[in-house]
Amino acid sequence: MELTTATKEFITHWGEMGTRWGINRTVAQIHALLFISETPLTADEISDTLSIARSTVSTGLHELQSWDLVRIVHMLGDRRDHFGTRSDVWEMFSIVLNERRRREMDPTLNVLREIMDELGDSESEDEFTRERLQELLDFFETIMSLYEQLENLPLSSVKNIAKMGNLAGKLLGIMPVQK
Amino acid sequence: MELTTATKEFITHWGEMGTRWGINRTVAQIHALLFISETPLTADEISDTLSIARSTVSTGLHELQSWDLVRIVHMLGDRRDHFGTRSDVWEMFSIVLNERRRREMDPTLNVLREIMDELGDSESEDEFTRERLQELLDFFETIMSLYEQLENLPLSSVKNIAKMGNLAGKLLGIMPVQK
DNA sequence: TCGAACTTTCGGAAAGGACCGAAATAACAA
DNA sequence: TTGTTATTTCGGTCCTTTCCGAAAGTTCGA
Numbered sequence: 001m002e003l004t005t006a007t008k009e010f011i012t013h014w015g016e017m018g019t020r021w022g023i024n025r026t027v028a029q030i031h032a033l034l035f036i037s038e039t040p041l042t043a044d045e046i047s048d049t050l051s052i053a054r055s056t057v058s059t060g061l062h063e064l065q066s067w068d069l070v071r072i073v074h075m076l077g078d079r080r081d082h083f084g085t086r087s088d089v090w091e092m093f094s095i096v097l098n099e100r101r102r103r104e105m106d107p108t109l110n111v112l113r114e115i116m117d118e119l120g121d122s123e124s125e126d127e128f129t130r131e132r133l134q135e136l137l138d139f140f141e142t143i144m145s146l147y148e149q150l151e152n153l154p155l156s157s158v159k160n161i162a163k164m165g166n167l168a169g170k171l172l173g174i175m176p177v178q179k
Numbered sequence: 180m181e182l183t184t185a186t187k188e189f190i191t192h193w194g195e196m197g198t199r200w201g202i203n204r205t206v207a208q209i210h211a212l213l214f215i216s217e218t219p220l221t222a223d224e225i226s227d228t229l230s231i232a233r234s235t236v237s238t239g240l241h242e243l244q245s246w247d248l249v250r251i252v253h254m255l256g257d258r259r260d261h262f263g264t265r266s267d268v269w270e271m272f273s274i275v276l277n278e279r280r281r282r283e284m285d286p287t288l289n290v291l292r293e294i295m296d297e298l299g300d301s302e303s304e305d306e307f308t309r310e311r312l313q314e315l316l317d318f319f320e321t322i323m324s325l326y327e328q329l330e331n332l333p334l335s336s337v338k339n340i341a342k343m344g345n346l347a348g349k350l351l352g353i354m355p356v357q358k
Numbered sequence: 359t360c361g362a363a364c365t366t367t368c369g370g371a372a373a374g375g376a377c378c379g380a381a382a383t384a385a386c387a388a
Numbered sequence: 389t390t391g392t393t394a395t396t397t398c399g400g401t402c403c404t405t406t407c408c409g410a411a412a413g414t415t416c417g418a
Contacts, residue, residue: 006305006308009294009297010290017286036312053377055377055380104196107196114188118184129185129189162321168329172336174353222365235407235408238367238407259363
């Protein structure tokens with residue numbers, strides 16, 4: 001598979017950006033390639049096109065599948081596995097966001113709850129710490145609940161809300177009056 | 180400075196979590212320590228308490244200051260710099276979120292725009308790629324605009340909105356009727 | 359201007375993560 | 389079965405990042 005300058009640029013950058021998103025560079029590159037490929041590709045094609053070891057491609061594809069960003073596609077008359085990406089960008093990012101939540105917020109929420117439990121008993125010295133951690137816990141719980149509320153909206157609604165414009169003003173409009 | 184079991188747990192975990200947020204483990208630990216400390220601490224105290232090299236603390240504090248998460252506090256009759264954190268959790272995360280946007284979205288937006296420019300001319304082969312990247316660009320632009328709208332709300336409003344509950348329903352209520 | 363207290367810079371060691379390629383395994387046709 | 393093609397596993401190497409400690413730099417009182 002031949003790459004044009006533009007696609008090369010895109011793949012390179014997506015890899016770069018992947019690392020900042022906590023995703024392995026080559027894994028992100030594989031994803032980028034599949035994203036702009038019109039048809040599903042075989043692991044060998046990916047390996048050749050991106051010049052990365054066949055084994056690395058294999059591992060990367062597994063990771064992408066575990067994220068549910070990539071699927072195996074079987075082509076009639078071809079024994080080899082072909083791989084294609086999810087096409088809807090919104091779905092794609094909702095998956096990534098969800099995974100991030102799972103990795104970056106859930107554990108913290110759990111730990112904070114545990115610690116608050118422990119601290120709850122020992123009515124003691126740690127008064128300041130307790131307050132501080134309670135604030136943190138409240139914050140995380142609020143964000144989580146917000147997240148869950150949005151998660152339950154149909155995707156189409158989210159898209160529309162996002163594109164609506166002047167969201168800020170409208171939100172203010174529905175807020176209860178402040179004391 | 181002596182640490183209780185609970186605070187040790189918290190600091191350890193915050194460091195752990197920092198790495199997942201793209202923040203260096205020890206830097207995150209320093210932040211955690213300052214966050215639960217009732218008074219600002221000196222670099223030496225931090226170094227001793229966390230058992231990390233004095234120089235590492237220095238670097239870490241600089242990084243935290245560059246994020247505007249930590250500030251130097253001068254104590255009367257003490258030449259040494261003392262360091263304290265921002266106290267408002269919401270402010271804290273709004274800063275982190277903003278930094279993330281700067282690092283994780285801005286560059287991609289720029290690259291996508293550049294590539295679309297290049298691709299715009301060569302009315303050619305890359306039709307499919309162009310479409311794909313256009314979707315991506317649209318997505319990023321929508322999210323960015325959303326983000327900016329929320330950013331301009333006063334923090335107090337954001338807090339209230341977040342705590343309001345049933346946001347989803349209310350949002351649907353203000354949405355224009357779908358075709 | 360000297361020296362003491364404090365802070366930063368920097369080279370390199372150590373740790374961790376990414377990636378390769380060889381070998382093992384699996385899937386299939388003949 | 390047996391050979392052939394496709395895929396995965398795994399040990400080791402390379403590369404990056406983190407962290408230390410020594411040395412240099414800064415600030416300030418005497």
